[in-house]
Amino acid sequence: MKARDKGVIAAILLAALFMTGICGGWTARAEAAPQIKGSEQLSGQTQNLQALEQASESLYQAMQNGRAEQAQLQLERITSLISKISYQGLTGVDGIHELTACVLDARTAVLNVTPSPEVWSSTSARLRLAVDSLLHAKGAMWLQYYKVLQEDSSKLDKAVIESDPEAVQSSFQKMKDHYEMIRPAAVIQQRTSEVTALDSWMSYIGSLSGADKPDLKALQTASAAGKGLFQDLFGKPKEEPVLLPITGYSNPWQWSFLIGVWILLALGYTAYRKYSGEQEVRPVLPSSDKTSGKRTW
Numbered sequence: 001m002k003a004r005d006k007g008v009i010a011a012i013l014l015a016a017l018f019m020t021g022i023c024g025g026w027t028a029r030a031e032a033a034p035q036i037k038g039s040e041q042l043s044g045q046t047q048n049l050q051a052l053e054q055a056s057e058s059l060y061q062a063m064q065n066g067r068a069e070q071a072q073l074q075l076e077r078i079t080s081l082i083s084k085i086s087y088q089g090l091t092g093v094d095g096i097h098e099l100t101a102c103v104l105d106a107r108t109a110v111l112n113v114t115p116s117p118e119v120w121s122s123t124s125a126r127l128r129l130a131v132d133s134l135l136h137a138k139g140a141m142w143l144q145y146y147k148v149l150q151e152d153s154s155k156l157d158k159a160v161i162e163s164d165p166e167a168v169q170s171s172f173q174k175m176k177d178h179y180e181m182i183r184p185a186a187v188i189q190q191r192t193s194e195v196t197a198l199d200s201w202m203s204y205i206g207s208l209s210g211a212d213k214p215d216l217k218a219l220q221t222a223s224a225a226g227k228g229l230f231q232d233l234f235g236k237p238k239e240e241p242v243l244l245p246i247t248g249y250s251n252p253w254q255w256s257f258l259i260g261v262w263i264l265l266a267l268g269y270t271a272y273r274k275y276s277g278e279q280e281v282r283p284v285l286p287s288s289d290k291t292s293g294k295r296t297w
Contacts, residue, residue, distance in 0.1 A: 045086055049135055052081045056131040059106065063124035066117065071110045071124075078103055078127075090134055095188035099134065102127040102184050126181055133185035142185035146234040148178050153226040156205075160219045165209075168219065172209045175226075176202060186233060194233040201229055 059074035082103065087096055106123045109115070133140045152175035159167035179202060186195050201222070208219045231238055 044084075048081055048084050052078065052085065052131055053135055055081065056128050060124045060128040063106070063110070063120040066115075066120065068110060068115070071106075071120075075103070075107050075110060079107075091188045092190050092192075094192060095134070095190065098184035098187045099130050102130045122177075122181065126184060129182060129185040130188055133188045137189065140185060140189065142182040143234060145178060145182045146230065146236065149175060149230050150227060152178060153223070153230060156223050156226065157220075160216060160223050163216050165214050165216075168209045168214060172205055176206070191233060194229070198229050198233060201225060 055074050055077040059071055059078065062068075062070040062074060082099065091099075102123070106127050109119045109123045112119075129140075129142045133142055152171065155171040156168065156175060159171050179198065183195060205219070205222055205226075208214055208222060228238065230236075
């Protein structure tokens with residue numbers, strides 16, 4: 001092969017390799033583009049969630065301390081952020097509704113002509129718990145209210161047993177306020193059935209306790225279900241019944257010993273009757289077939 005032909009072939013190969021590299025680069029960039037876009041979206045979601053958590057904390061501090069201008073600024077940030085967040089995998093439609101309602105309640109409280117410190121405190125705390133529940137599927141702050149609500153339920157039971165209508169209304173109102181504080185957070189974590197059950201129970205207890213002459217017997221029956229409903233809401237195991245020793249006697253172990261002796265005597269008597277019966281029963285022997293010599297029944 002001539003040198004000129006070799007040069008032509010080499011030029012063709014170099015051109016082919018050059019075009020292959022360009023096309024390969026285009027293909028690699030085309031395949032990497034969706035991955036880069038997806039990672040950018042994920043990074044943007046994380047940043048928005050972190051910014052929402054910081055804004056809700058700043059709003060809580062501002063409203064607790066009565067700083068209206070700072071509260072309005074943080075509300076604007078929160079309103080902008082909740083419209084940018086993707087809620088897929090975080091909560092459902094009911095949770096989005098509850099979060100939006102918390103923001104609107106806080107805005108209404110801040111823009112009120114006659115601000116109420118109590119309303120500012122409750123609305124900012126409710127929004128803070130709702131945002132925290134959205135970001136933290138496990139270990140959310142609203143779960144810390146379990147002990148508070150169990151104590152509220154015990155106080156309500158005590159007031160009902162003591163037949164004190166004023167104490168019943170007072171303890172129920174405190175329990176209702178604490179429940180409404182964490183209700184949006186619970187809905188955001190999609191505990192809808194438990195919240196629905198507690199809503200119905202709260203409504204029934206409220207109607208009974210708010211009557212002119214409360215039906216204390218009905219209240220006592222209804223209030224007994226409160227602790228179980230709260231256990232369901234917070235995912236706590238139900239309390240197992242515990243067998244207690246017999247009361248009213250100085251030494252219950254004597255009674256346990258006597259019960260054991262009675263059980264042994266009963267078993268012994270049963271065994272004796274069975275043995276006696278077997279001795280009295282005569283077994284029936286099979287007859288013999290005289291022709292064939294075989295035994296038949």
